Amino acid sequence: MIETLQWTTLAVCGLIAAARIPSALRGENRSLFGIFALMTLAILLSIQEPYLIIDRALGGTNIANLLLRFVIFGAIFFLGVRVSKGFGADAAYRLITGRTGMAVLLAVSVVLVAVFLAMDTTGSSAGLSAVSGKDDRHYALVEYYGAAGRAYPAFVALALLPAMVRAVQDRLPVLVRIAAGLLALGGVAVTLSLLFPVIPSELGAAEFVINYTAVLCYVVGLALIWAARVQSRRASTARKTSTEM
Amino acid sequence: MTLTAKAFQRWLQGIAPDASTADICRVSGIKRTTLAQQLVRGKISVGTVVSISRAYNLNPVTALAGFDAYSVLAGPPQAPTSSELVSQISTADLLRAVLARPAMDPSGRKGAPPFVLSPAPHATSVKNWVDAIDDGEVRHRVSAATGVAPQNYSAQLTANRLSPELAVATALAAGVAPASGLVATGVITEEEAGWPPDARQAALDSMSDGELTTLAGDRLQALGKTLRRQEQDQAQTEKIWENLG
Incomplete structure (x- = not known):
């Protein structure tokens, strides 16, 4: 079931990224294509088989996992910038791009790299599970590493959450309001991921579900806004032709 | 109902x-x-x-x-009040009527030529009708009598809509002819409600220059508010398209 969820998410995200190529070539909102492309790469790197292939090609030291973390940071940063600008959430925009946001990003990155270097990471393994199993010290380090990796996305998600909740209640096109609801749900899921250390290991599947719910909500939410724009353009051209007649 | x-x-x-x-x-x-x-x-x-x-x-x-x-x-038709009649004159017609008043012409001559009022209902006829019969408590009484939440009632008025059931309940709560509500909501015509053919014109003519100008000013202000809100909503949506479309 988890495998299906992973590959479905990859397919959805990849298709949307591919669908955005023409508009990216025309120069419309290139960073949006970037967000989808980075997310596709992130999902690819979080699935066992492609992870092992890529990491082995990179030397088998799990450097691909570190790469995955920064790909996620990049995607969530651009997503935060675009969404806060689009929805007029000035406070969130300042928080993400301002000194606080940069400080959080820098601190998290330093911790992430430091913990990574402190571990003996040889031997490709998705989710660093083999590294975690080496000894108690490695187990703790992998936990810290994971927590640091989830901290920055949670920071951005929390910054966006109030604006999304407001947008759901606003007088906006229905599709945009549904999209805002999905983005808010994704934000909640990302924030919930901070609780992973206290989730008992029997409920390990819950972690996957939360992670992929977050990704799917974000991707589908963004795609819906795009769909709403296409729809409104069609409606306005139809109106123009009908008045011209 | x-x-x-x-x-x-x-x-x-x-x-x-x-x-x-x-x-x-x-x-x-x-x-x-x-x-x-x-x-x-x-x-x-x-x-x-x-x-x-x-x-x-x-x-x-x-x-x-x-x-x-x-x-x-049932029973013989009850005559509408003068303010109800005026509420069923469109804003455009009210403004035209203001301009047609000699007082509006600095030379004191007869203003614009006479014109025929467009038939009820008009774009804000429901809201204007309720405002015309509201003693300040009508909304509460309707809500108490029908069990419809005040915010749902207000939302209908803002959209210039009112179910026939609520229209009749509103008329009863305000102590005016029950058929008036059905005219304002466009369910029946003025003639069907038993309004004399030139009742609205007569009510309009009986208004003093000051009353008419003040009413037209109020209507214009409300219209301005609605238009500005629409423009703001439009601008917000445009911003979302620009950043996320």
């Missing part, structure tokens, strides 16, 4: 004993599927009864009065 299918069938028997459902639909212009659906659900809309009454040259108000839910409409 909708009308029961049983009462509707009985009424139909009375006015067109030999007509089939298909005949009724043909003469009244109601879609067959619409009527069939209403009959199956056992809930006949007020609009259906009005259309059929017109097709058989019956007064819709008298026809509706035959149903339990609308028995308050």
